[in-house]
Amino acid sequence: MDNRLLSIENLKISFDTSSGIARVVDGVNLELDRGEVVTLVGETGCGKSILLKSILRLLATPPSIIENRIVFEGVDLLSLEDSQFIKYRGSKISYIPQSPQESLVPVFTVREQFVDLLLFRGMKRVSRPTYYGMRSNKKVIGEITEKIIKLLRDVRISDENLVLDYYPFQLSGGMAQRVLIAMALSGNPSLILADEPTTALDVTIQKQITDMINDLRNKYKLSILYVTHNLGLAREISDRVYIMYAGKIVENGISTGIFNNPLHPYTKGLLSSVPKLSGEKFRGIEGTIPSYVGPPTGCRFNPRCPVAIKACSEKEPTMKEVEKNHFVSCYAYGGE
Ligand SMILES: Nc1ncnc2c1ncn2[C@@H]1O[C@H](COP(=O)(O)OP(=O)(O)OP(=O)(O)O)[C@@H](O)[C@H]1O
Ligand SMILES: [Mg+2]
Numbered sequence: 001m002d003n004r005l006l007s008i009e010n011l012k013i014s015f016d017t018s019s020g021i022a023r024v025v026d027g028v029n030l031e032l033d034r035g036e037v038v039t040l041v042g043e044t045g046c047g048k049s050i051l052l053k054s055i056l057r058l059l060a061t062p063p064s065i066i067e068n069r070i071v072f073e074g075v076d077l078l079s080l081e082d083s084q085f086i087k088y089r090g091s092k093i094s095y096i097p098q099s100p101q102e103s104l105v106p107v108f109t110v111r112e113q114f115v116d117l118l119l120f121r122g123m124k125r126v127s128r129p130t131y132y133g134m135r136s137n138k139k140v141i142g143e144i145t146e147k148i149i150k151l152l153r154d155v156r157i158s159d160e161n162l163v164l165d166y167y168p169f170q171l172s173g174g175m176a177q178r179v180l181i182a183m184a185l186s187g188n189p190s191l192i193l194a195d196e197p198t199t200a201l202d203v204t205i206q207k208q209i210t211d212m213i214n215d216l217r218n219k220y221k222l223s224i225l226y227v228t229h230n231l232g233l234a235r236e237i238s239d240r241v242y243i244m245y246a247g248k249i250v251e252n253g254i255s256t257g258i259f260n261n262p263l264h265p266y267t268k269g270l271l272s273s274v275p276k277l278s279g280e281k282f283r284g285i286e287g288t289i290p291s292y293v294g295p296p297t298g299c300r301f302n303p304r305c306p307v308a309i310k311a312c313s314e315k316e317p318t319m320k321e322v323e324k325n326h327f328v329s330c331y332a333y334g335g336e
Contacts, residue, residue: 003033004032004033005036005223006055007069007070008029008031008051008071009068009071010029010068011025011030011066011068011069012067013047014063014064014065015063016064021293022291022293024050024292025047025054026247026248027248029319030242032225034190036239038239039227039228039240039242039255040052040227040244041244042243043229043245044289046289047244047246048244049195049227054066056088056093056095057089066078072088072191073092086122090117091121092190093192094191095195096180096181096193096197097197098199098200100173100179103176104168104179104180108167110164110166111148114148114179114186115135117183117186119134119135119144147186148186154219155185156208156212157178157179157182163175173201177197177198181209181213185216188220189222192223193227195227197226198230199228206233213237231271234255240255243264243266245266245301246295246301249329251267253323257323259271263326263332269285298314298316299331309331
């Protein structure tokens with residue numbers, strides 16, 4: 001079996017805005033093998049969620065342009081009709097959202113939302129008689145409820161029978177995220193797209209959730225594409241890391257290489273932005289992400305870069321393998 005699970009090739013995503021075309025993702029290449037955890041790291045607004053959501057066609061505003069290839073298990077997802085694509089979302093590929101509380105429907109209990117998900121996943125439209133017919137089949141609902149309870153135990157919810165009848169407002173942030181992870185697992189996915197699943201949670205719960213995701217990864221043989229701006233977390237969980245800046249990948253490689261020997265000035269800046277408990281001064285990066293309408297020419301980071309040279313604002317450097325499995329796009333390392 002081919003070991004490559006996902007391969008994003010020269011992905012470009014643009015939106016029409018009142019001030020012009022915003023090129024939010026601009027030529028991203030990313031690969032993920034079976035069983036791998038890959039993190040996508042970058043500061044707020046750099047396009048991480050847009051990239052992740054585009055894989056599952058979850059973008060709230062349809063982009064004016066989305067082009068090139070997103071190949072999953074050998075199939076280019078971008079070439080599929082919606083009717084074919086629907087088989088992938090929530091089954092082969094699942095999504096864990098950024099804000100757990102907002103991602104559950106407030107007026108239905110966990111049980112109601114979970115049952116509907118398991119009964120009607122992959123269906124585009126269900127008639128009223130079919131809906132109520134399936135919902136009142138006691139045998140089917142009984143089997144489904146058993147499956148839900150097992151999944152809730154997998155995500156370490158101990159009072160699962162109680163939680164089933166909770167409304168979302170009765171769940172803590174951590175519990176809501178566990179419920180969503182259980183939902184994501186319910187279709188036996190081979191790929192999980194996790195969009196900063198612990199950002200809204202406090203640090204102790206963050207640790208529990210990431211430990212749990214790691215255990216589930218081994219148990220269910222999952223591959224995970226994990227978006228985060230938390231570098232400590234990325235270091236802990238990932239096999240490989242992609243550093244994203246303003247819609248482009250500027251550096252990628254195996255996790256130890258990236259964290260022990262960061263090369264791109266942006267990656268170095270990100271690492272120096274982490275406050276140290278020892279009280280040591282942290283520096284950060286001056287300035288903010290540029291506008292996606294008419295972004296800087298050449299390397300998009302050049303206006304903020306402390307080591308920029310003339311070439312940086314003229315032409316984008318190419319991606320170069322500087323050491324084994326460590327790639328960077330920067331003139332300081334010979335990118336042409
Ligand atoms: N519909 C749209 N039209 C125009 N621009 C958009 C649209 N949606 C998103 N953007 C732009 O894309 C940028 C990237 O958004 P995205 O949500 O992917 O950021 P992110 O990296 O996930 O940030 P965060 O860490 O805060 O979640 C935004 O800053 C915004 O400028
Ligand atoms: Mg985001």
